[in-house]
Amino acid sequence: xxTKNFLPEQYQSTxxxxxxxNYLQQQFSDHDxxxxxxxxxxxxxxxxxxxxxxxxxxxxxxxxxxRYAISVGSGTDALLLSLKALGIDxxxxxxxxxFTFYATIGAIVTxxxxxxxxDVDADYNINSALIEEKITAKTKAIMPVHWSGNPCDxxxxxxxxxxHKLAVVGDACHAIKAMYKGRSAGSLGTIACFSxxxxxxxxxxxxxxIIATNSDELADKLRLLRNHGLVGRDECAVFAYNSRLDTxxxxxxxxxxxxxxxxxxxxxxxxxxxxxxxxxxxxxxxxLRNADKYQVYHIYSVCCQRRDELARYLIDNGVxxxxxxxxxxxxQPAASYLGYKKGDFPVAESIAGSxxxxxxxxxxxxxxxxxxxxxxxxxxxS
Amino acid sequence: MDHKNIPFVDLARQFRGIELELTQAxxxxxxxxIYIMGERLESFECKAAxxxxxxxxxxxxxxxDALFLILKALGIGxxxxxxxxxNSFIASAGAIVAxxxxxxxxDVAExxxxxxxxxxxxxxxxxxxxxxVHLTGRTxxxxxxxxxxxxxxxxxxxxxxxxxxxxxxxxxxxxxxxAAGFSxxxxxxxxxxxxxGxxxxxxSTLNARLRLLRNHGLRNRDECxxxxxxxxxxxxxxxxxxxxxxxLDAWNRRCREIASAYREGLxxxxxxxxxxxxxxxVYHNFVIRTEQRDQLMGYLNKKGVxxxxxxxxxxxxQGAxxxxxxxxxxxPNAERYALTMISLPIYPELNDDEVCYVIAATxxxxxxxx
Numbered sequence: 001x002x003t004k005n006f007l008p009e010q011y012q013s014t015x016x017x018x019x020x021x022n023y024l025q026q027q028f029s030d031h032d033x034x035x036x037x038x039x040x041x042x043x044x045x046x047x048x049x050x051x052x053x054x055x056x057x058x059x060x061x062x063x064x065x066x067r068y069a070i071s072v073g074s075g076t077d078a079l080l081l082s083l084k085a086l087g088i089d090x091x092x093x094x095x096x097x098x099f100t101f102y103a104t105i106g107a108i109v110t111x112x113x114x115x116x117x118x119d120v121d122a123d124y125n126i127n128s129a130l131i132e133e134k135i136t137a138k139t140k141a142i143m144p145v146h147w148s149g150n151p152c153d154x155x156x157x158x159x160x161x162x163x164h165k166l167a168v169v170g171d172a173c174h175a176i177k178a179m180y181k182g183r184s185a186g187s188l189g190t191i192a193c194f195s196x197x198x199x200x201x202x203x204x205x206x207x208x209x210i211i212a213t214n215s216d217e218l219a220d221k222l223r224l225l226r227n228h229g230l231v232g233r234d235e236c237a238v239f240a241y242n243s244r245l246d247t248x249x250x251x252x253x254x255x256x257x258x259x260x261x262x263x264x265x266x267x268x269x270x271x272x273x274x275x276x277x278x279x280x281x282x283x284x285x286x287x288l289r290n291a292d293k294y295q296v297y298h299i300y301s302v303c304c305q306r307r308d309e310l311a312r313y314l315i316d317n318g319v320x321x322x323x324x325x326x327x328x329x330x331x332q333p334a335a336s337y338l339g340y341k342k343g344d345f346p347v348a349e350s351i352a353g354s355x356x357x358x359x360x361x362x363x364x365x366x367x368x369x370x371x372x373x374x375x376x377x378x379x380x381x382s
Numbered sequence: 383m384d385h386k387n388i389p390f391v392d393l394a395r396q397f398r399g400i401e402l403e404l405t406q407a408x409x410x411x412x413x414x415x416i417y418i419m420g421e422r423l424e425s426f427e428c429k430a431a432x433x434x435x436x437x438x439x440x441x442x443x444x445x446x447d448a449l450f451l452i453l454k455a456l457g458i459g460x461x462x463x464x465x466x467x468x469n470s471f472i473a474s475a476g477a478i479v480a481x482x483x484x485x486x487x488x489d490v491a492e493x494x495x496x497x498x499x500x501x502x503x504x505x506x507x508x509x510x511x512x513x514x515v516h517l518t519g520r521t522x523x524x525x526x527x528x529x530x531x532x533x534x535x536x537x538x539x540x541x542x543x544x545x546x547x548x549x550x551x552x553x554x555x556x557x558x559x560x561a562a563g564f565s566x567x568x569x570x571x572x573x574x575x576x577x578x579g580x581x582x583x584x585x586s587t588l589n590a591r592l593r594l595l596r597n598h599g600l601r602n603r604d605e606c607x608x609x610x611x612x613x614x615x616x617x618x619x620x621x622x623x624x625x626x627x628x629x630l631d632a633w634n635r636r637c638r639e640i641a642s643a644y645r646e647g648l649x650x651x652x653x654x655x656x657x658x659x660x661x662x663x664v665y666h667n668f669v670i671r672t673e674q675r676d677q678l679m680g681y682l683n684k685k686g687v688x689x690x691x692x693x694x695x696x697x698x699x700q701g702a703x704x705x706x707x708x709x710x711x712x713x714p715n716a717e718r719y720a721l722t723m724i725s726l727p728i729y730p731e732l733n734d735d736e737v738c739y740v741i742a743a744t745x746x747x748x749x750x751x752x
Contacts, residue, residue, distance in 0.1 A: 022415055024412075024415035024416075024417070025412075025413060025414075025415040028412035028413060028415065031408075031409070031412050035405065035408055038408070038575070039397075039401075041575075042393065042394070042397050042575055043393075043394040043397060044394075045391060045392070045393050045394065045568070047567075047568040047575060047576060048567070048568070048577070073443055073444075073577070073612075073613075074443075074612040074613075075612070076598070076611065076612035077612065090460065102598040102599065102600065102606045102609070102610075103598055103612055105606075105609055106598055106599065106606075106609045106610055106611060106612070109609040110609070110611060112482070197418070198415075198417040198418060205411075205412070205417045205616075205618055206417050206418070206576070206616030206617070206618055206619065207418065207443065207612060207614060207616060228446070228472050228473055228476055229472070229476065229702050230472065231701075234691075234693060234694050234695055235695060235700065235701065236472040236476075236695075236697075236700040236701060236702040236703075237701045237702055238701070238702045239472070239475060239476045239479035239480070239485075239702045239703075240476060240480075240702075241446065241447075241476070241480055242443075242444045242445070242446035242447060242473060242476075242577065243443075244577060246575070246576025246577060246616075246619075247576070248575050248576050249576065249616075323604075325604060326604050327604055327605065329606075332605065332606040333601075333605065333606065333607050333608075334599055334606040334607055334608045334609045335606075
């Protein structure tokens with residue numbers, strides 16, 4: 001077991017490659033205004049749930065077109081606190097996708113509930129046609145993951161949820177500014193959870209997250225749950241958690257929020273370029289795109305033949321090709337107690353075996369994109 | 383006596399003294415682009431382990447999560463009971479509840495810490511651990527607590543949230559039980575500029591489990607060994623904290639100096655905290671007691687001296703605890719102290735004039751009355 005601090009691979013590769021997924025050094029070039037504001041927060045002693053947090057929450061709610069946005073310590077905690085605010089506990093079941101990041105499942109398990117998986121569709125998202133057969137008397141919520149910033153089939157999911165009286169907790173950690181039939185990702189379902197992890201489309205320089213909802217009751221509960229259950233300084237209404245977004249990080253988030261249109265539009269444009277230039281390569285399959293959805297490409301991925309060889313080839317040629325993620329959740333060692341086996345979710349397994357992610361962030365240039373496309377063409381000899 | 387304004391905390395003073403170093407740390411972390419885990423966190427963890435005289439220190443998102451994570455790593459959960467003090471910040475009990483266990487509360491002694499003589503009566507077959515809280519920066523009666531724990535096969539988890547640098551019979555807080563949880567919240571003796579926490583332990587198996595659990599249970603980027611949590615100390619905060627850690631011994635010495643001055647100046651007027659020969663309290667708070675608490679607070683406030691109460695409502699009388707079955711009168715010491723305690727301003731940057739002013743203002747209240 002690795003007892004040292006585990007450093008994600010995307011960080012280790014920084015500086016070693018020419019075309020990276022990690023652009024945080026470029027982003028930091030803009031640090032003067034941020035440090036000046038951080039300094040103010042420190043001098044005012046406004047560290048915990050300070051005024052910058054309030055301002056960010058107002059701006060974020062506006063962006064999501066929801067009544068409330070409540071910031072928390074991380075995207076994982078956003079999911080956990082949402083489940084707890086909905087009263088989900090031991091003995092309950094939550095339906096979600098096996099093709100996601102660990103935190104989706106970790107949050108469900110931490111809340112005390114059992115994750116129940118449903119296979120994905122060709123767009124990498126939960127297959128809404130397969131949800132209903134998994135509903136039992138214990139099911140309390142559906143947690144659709146808007147993977148890579150691509151909204152799930154929310155009409156169907158919301159219909160199923162309302163028919164069976166289930167909550168819909170959106171894992172929108174990848175999906176800031178994503179839209180589904182004109183509705184923002186934050187306004188889909190009962191509640192929606194976002195991550196501000198450093199590599200998200202909107203990020204902070206540490207861990208952070210935020211929850212969007214229109215429910216007065218959930219917003220009130222979440223504000224209690226994130227701050228020790230405290231009503232005022234001295235009175236504790238309910239034993240709870242400490243999961244707050246640092247005020248200094250709210251400064252960073254607000255600074256970057258002002259650029260979110262540029263960040264998003266760049267990603268969308270870079271994705272369109274790859275779509276256009278890769279679709280003619282027969283060994284590459286571009287996921288289904290849907291005109292009803294505004295996909296924001298936190299991750300740009302395609303399915304490729306000889307994926308591992310291609311990834312190696314790209315890395316050897318200076319391109320930070322990544323796999324998000326090679327092992328679906330039901331096949332993780334952590335999931336062994338749930339009793340799933342290989343073959344249970346064939347689509348998720350097939351995508352996990354062939355998906356490859358290419359950088360599309362706002363600092364990527366056209367020349368770099370051309371180079372990536374040419375390398376892929378060269379690899380396949382096309 | 384000229385009027386002075388003495389805030390309860392004033393972090394701007396400390397910041398000005400170390401601003402250049404902090405700015406450099408901010409630039410270093412930013413230029414590295416590594417905000418999660420990484421070398422800056424490791425470096426702080428190594429120094430913190432050295433400081434606390436333990437084998438392992440693990441950076442955590444905050445002090446509550448530090449206690450929570452220790453309990454989970456020890457396998458404590460639903461059906462289990464954990465004993466702790468009723469006079470503490472709510473998070474001591476909150477972490478137990480978050481882990482799924484039941485907090486069992488015990489009254490405190492004169493030193494505001496859990497009364498070791500009252501622990502045994504609360505032990506049941508469900509008891510798994512004791513969390514002594516080193517309140518105000520004073521270590522609990524660890525020899526007595528450890529010997530009870532040993533007799534009953536219980537784990538001892540120090541709630542050292544307020545006690546970084548404190549010593550007990552020559553050993554540092556954090557090295558006195560199976561594991562310890564620290565808060566590195568901005569207002570603590572060692573505080574970042576956002577939420578932060580630390581776990582210390584000498585147990586290498588526990589260390590490995592804690593590191594796995596704090597980061598999604600990830601064995602590597604692609605493999606999850608156990609469903610875990612996301613409760614990591616930010617690299618940026620770790621970099622700030624490393625700068626401050628180098629100064630902590632000096633800062634703590636200054637707090638003890640101020641405490642001595644307060645004690646000397648005020649002991650004939652109010653109950654003052656006393657240091658036993660075997661302990662060094664780091665005075666996260668300097669808590670005096672007086673029957674005229676509210677009047678004294680009001681008077682000091684008018685004199686420009688900002689004070690606080692830590693804490694006006696003991697945990698067993700909180701709304702959150704209503705399901706635990708306690709009532710008024712269950713813990714007479716904690717209840718009496720809650721009505722008579724005041725915390726005076728204490729931080730290393732207070733100068734001697736200000737300390738004298740606080741003493742003089744307090745004295746003048748009692749002289750005026752008599």
